[in-house]
Amino acid sequence: MKPIINLSDCVLCEICVELCPKIFKIxxxxxxxxxxxxxxxxxxxxxxxxxxxxxxxxxxx
Ligand code: SF4
Structure with a gap:
């Protein structure tokens, strides 16, 4: 199951990148x-x- 991000709400705090660097990146x-x-x-x-x-x-x- 692939995740999706609602980019219009994203505030680029990078928590997701820190927690799952193999899944999320900037x-x-x-x-x-x-x-x-x-x-x-x-x-x-x-x-x-x-x-x-x-x-x-x-x-x-
Ligand atoms: S956790 Fe990730 S998706 Fe959520 S606001 Fe922060 S950078 Fe955006």
């Missing part, structure tokens, strides 16, 4: 980007979503 444009990998660590995404101050991390359905 791209050259200065926005959070989801890395294209085979399998996403669901627990790590959940932790990032829980700690995201803007509640803007979701799972793709």
């Amino acid at each position: 791209n050259k444009a200065g926005f959070i980007e989801i890395l294209d990998i085979k399998e996403y660590d669901k627990d790590c995404i959940k932790e990032a979503a829980t700690n995201c101050p803007e509640d803007c991390i979701f799972f793709e359905v």
Whole structure:
């Protein structure tokens, strides 16, 4: 399950990048980007979503 970020709510606090550096990164444009990998660590995404101050991390359905 790939995570999605609602970029219009994201405040670039980088908590998600710190918690899951293999999943989230800041791209050259200065926005959070989801890395294209085979399998996403669901627990790590959940932790990032829980700690995201803007509640803007979701799972793709
Ligand atoms: S934790 Fe949430 S608000 Fe912070 S950078 Fe990640 S997506 Fe944006």
